[in-house]
Amino acid sequence: MTVERQELDILAGFDKSKFDYLPGEDRYLTVENQPKLKFNLIGTGNIGQEHMKVTILEGRATINGLYDPNEKSIEQAKDVFVNELQAGDINVFESLEEACNDPEADALLICTPNYTHIDVVRVAAKSKKHIFLEKPMTTNLEDAYEIMEIAKDYPSIFQIGLQYRYKPIYVEAIHEALERKSVGDIKTISIMEHRVPFLDKVGQWNKFSEKSGGTFVEKCCHYFDLFNLFAQSKPVEVYATGSQAVNFQTFQYEGESSDIIDSGFVIVKYENGIQCNFNLSMFSPMFYEELVLCGNEGRLKATETERFVPLEGPDNYLEVIRAGGSPSKTSTPVYPTEIQKSGHGGATYYEHVYFVDNILGKTTSTATVEEGFWSIVVGLAAEESLRTGEKVIINDFLAANPKDTVVNN
Ligand SMILES: NC(=O)c1ccc[n+]([C@@H]2O[C@H](COP(=O)([O-])OP(=O)(O)OC[C@H]3O[C@@H](n4cnc5c(N)ncnc54)[C@H](O)[C@@H]3O)[C@@H](O)[C@H]2O)c1
The missing domain is CATH 3.30.360.10 (Dihydrodipicolinate Reductase; domain 2)
Structure with a gap:
């Protein structure tokens, strides 16, 4: 028996934590999320951590791994994932290539500074995985055209972070x-x-x-x-x-x-x-x-x-x-x-x-x-x-x- 999305949506925003005393088999509406999709997060600063939190809150996906050259960004993101969100373990990748080609990941969330978007997309797109790219997609027209070209026949989702x-x-x-x-x-x-x-x-x-x-x-x-x-x-x-x-x-x-x-x-x-x-x-x-x-x-x-x-x-x-x-x-x-x-x-x-x-x-x-x-x-x-x-x-x-x-x- 699986709880329907529509039932979960009605309870969105309702604090379920007080039902943590319930035995697992008695949890239906308050069931623990069973994420099916795995995302790798590239760039784990301010908005990267917001994406991590809403991924867990949304519930149908989880974050499988992180890549960021700044150790402190990784440290804080890991702490948020493991301790604040209590979302389990998380991998940390040594390189962008490793994060993008991780066979476990279904999608890549790119949350790096604007001027890095083009270089990150060039690597990410080779994986053919679903891509979420933060706004602004690039800092100049030339790079924007290149991303348009990459996205034209891209076999998976390519979404831009214009969420206002x-x-x-x-x-x-x-x-x-x-x-x-x-x-x-x-x-x-x-x-x-x-x-x-x-x-x-x-x-x-x-x-x-x-x-x-x-x-x-x-x-x-x-x-x-x-x-x-x-x-x-x-x-x-x-x-x-x-x-x-x-x-x-x-x-x-x-x-x-x-x-x-x-x-x-x-x-x-x-x-x-x-x-x-x-x-x-x-x-x-x-x-x-x-x-x-x-x-x-x-x-x-x-x-x-x-x-x-x-x-x-x-x-x-x-x-x-x-x-x-x-x-x-x-x-x-x-x-x-x-x-x-x-x-x-x-x-x-x-x-x-x-x-x-x-x-x-x-x-x-x-x-x-x-x-x-x-x-x-x-x-x-x-x-x-x-x-x-x-x-x-x-x-x-x-x-x-x-x-x-x-x-x-
Ligand atoms: N949609 C929105 O409302 C919204 C809000 C804030 C930021 N953004 C966008 O998100 C992006 C990130 O912004 P931020 O505020 O999180 O910046 P930030 O500086 O807080 O975080 C960026 C992170 O990316 C890391 N990074 C830098 N180069 C990298 C690389 N090549 N590969 C992997 N990681 C790398 C940095 O170390 C840092 O941890 C920007 O494009 C920004 O415009 C969007």
Whole structure:
């Protein structure tokens, strides 16, 4: 007798630990997870450890082994797996090749710094195993084309880690705007992110444009993915301004000064006429995201707030104000508590649910390599506009790269 997925889903977020006194044969709804799939985790830092936790929470897979050249990352990840998650033993691989070609592993989770993605993918893809690659897929167009080429006839799943689309506010906004068409035809899209500075990383790769792709690629590819999703069209023009207004102005690492911006604005025009703007501030004492969609039949606003001060207000909020006598509404979309707090508002958890579903042959809405590509095209074009002070025409920008035929076919 096996507990059905649907029964487990109803109990998602319910604390089952108090039933640990039950003899094994009496556990049905509180059965210990019996993972069938095995993942190897490559890069066991901040997000790698989040992926490890949600893999165990999701339950249909486990982590078979780890690879990371930084001993402290391995040490902490091992401790989390064995002691915090109590998920059993875990292998540690000596090399990337060993981790990728491990016959036990069904899939590889690549959670390494942006500039390493291309080299890691080159090795990982030879294994033909399912691949999950963190965003941004690369730091430049040339490498992005190469990954598009690798993914074109790839015999297994190749998923990109653009999981913001699974944050509760965006899931609901997608439902309202794209499925119900609650605001009619979308005409303008605004996104704002106000947050704390980029945090410390192994090798401080996120302080340097060459290693991260620049702030508009590294961080903002999530929001450009949302632009692309809501616009349901291709970007044609990008204009950006930005500056290093507050953060890391005197920061040096191995003799190099940080060159990343911490604030800016990006305007994107789409083929179908939709206009978008994005506003970033990375010197705000909070995490705040806001989406506003204006259509010809209404306006949708969605916000996600994490405060560090004792002020009241919903963490997640969505309002749809509709014209023409249609009902308007507000809501506070959330996931079950354990999922909500498992990382990125539960979005990483659902990214894993759908990664496993993809592997098991179901069709889901996870980010494809092509969507990963278009999210960084906007980011790279914004970085280019920042450098030149000019508007970037996407066709010209892509044509400047000799491999443009790969995406245009
Ligand atoms: N989807 C999201 O919301 C999200 C959030 C955070 C980070 N990320 C992305 O995940 C990636 C990792 O970010 P992070 O915050 O975990 O960084 P991090 O610095 O905390 O961790 C990266 C880890 O990769 C290891 N590493 C470096 N080179 C490696 C290699 N060649 N092979 C194996 N391991 C290697 C480092 O030692 C480190 O432990 C980046 O691409 C980042 O943009 C995505």
